[in-house]
Amino acid sequence: MEDMENMHNTAITYQGLLTGKVAFITGAGRGIGAAAARLFAREGARVLLAARTEDQLKSVTEDIRAAGGTADYVVCDLADAASVRAAVDRTVEVYGRLDLAFNNGAVAQRPVPLDELAEAEFDHVTAVNLKSVWLAMNAEVAAIRATAGTGAIVNNSSIGSLRANPVLPVYGAMKRAVNSLTQSAAVSYGPEGIRVNAVAPGGTLTEMVRDWDEATPGIIDHMKSVTPLRRTATPEEIAEAAAWLLSDRASYVSGAILQVDGGAGA
Template identity: 70%
Template sequence: MNTTATAPTTSTTSTTSATTAPLRREQKPADLLADKVALVIGAGRGIGAAAARLFAREGAHVLLASRAQHELKTVTEDIRTAGGIAEYTPCDLADGDSVHAAVERAVELYGRLDVAFNNGATGAPPGPLDQVPVAELDRVYAVNLKGTWQAMAAEVAAIRATSGSGAIVNTSSVGSLMGNPELAAYAAMKRAVNSLTESAAITYGPEGIRVNAIAPGTTLTEMMYDWDVASPGTIERLNAQTPLRRAADPVEIAEAAAWLLSDRSSYVTGTVLRVDGGLRS
């Protein structure tokens, strides 16, 4: 759907002076995600919750999904109170059946799927890789990489069958763009998500399905605070390395995802967009 506002026309009559020409009225652009059906996985808190609220404000019909249903209910009620359209459903990224059910639920509720934001993830205790238990590595793999893979497969199928074209955004991490001595397992899975994103963009671009990723920098989420507790001073140290000298609010990351999912980024696919305040510049 074309969401570009029509530019106001101006008179081209040469006899019209600057003082008598009609005033140009500012036109409010259409909402970024007007009338799109959006699935947000990992929507209970942090970036996902901020994205769900933002997408609804931008006109989307939103389905929120995550494991924590009480968090989903709170965010959904906030959206509805603000006049938005939202429902929620349980989803465990480590469970393929659960992922497919969430995607199917979006189609059941709204009749189609246009866009999806795969933001769900799990962290790992910081430390060198030789101190990471294999069970932790398996858990991070199951959620952050395999879960994203399964979500994308289900979303592509749903978009193809209902809307015909659409967009998907995956949440990566700025930590995926270089070595990360404290979060080796997490960063490795996120780097794999980058590769998966690029491969999917090439595969599904001919069908009109765009696939991009965002790579957030230091963002004030529960995961970031947990890391700061485990390694005191982490946020302060990262802020000192960031040209903007601060961490992001989750909604600042959500804004980037909204743009990538919207028709205003219609020629953007296969990119991993850094939203990091210049941290990796």
């Protein structure tokens, strides 16, 4: 009888996937980044949101706080090196540590072949989609070393990085470079207990994809037709994959480029 009472009184409590962690998220004002910020907070993390548009950041931050989460934000221009470093430093100023980072922010290119892209646009895509990731990772590794000691970083790539990408050639090239940085960093910092992975989303209903569909009508329908699940992803589904990779449940996963594409890359 006593054993039965003990069993009855033993509650199974759910601990959030990221409980006790501090997470930094770029591109957090909308799309996958905003979904990630909300999810990470629900899973117990204290989050610092970074993006260029303050009203979007403020809105997402207020939503998280209203739901009982802990969030703050910093305006950050990913094309500006000092701004990227300052955003990471701000996380440590606000929360005293850094455990996790999701480098999600990116800019699209016009859907044209490489010879039709202006040099200035090439430089901008490179600065935001590649250089800012390198800058952020440098600052994140330093912050993790100085505070939490160990941690995890996830970079947002694309399935367009894993094959020819003739319509978005520079975007694809920068994302492929992000894959390389991810794997190199995983090898460099693994001995310190810092894991580095990437997610490679397939067609996902973000503002970027909707804009692409407006410029090239039928793109979303095409994405669905070449995806075995016959649909696009929601930003929340990509965020779930990033959350798992950042969590201790993925403790032996490092250097992975995780395709989250409904089977499109199979």
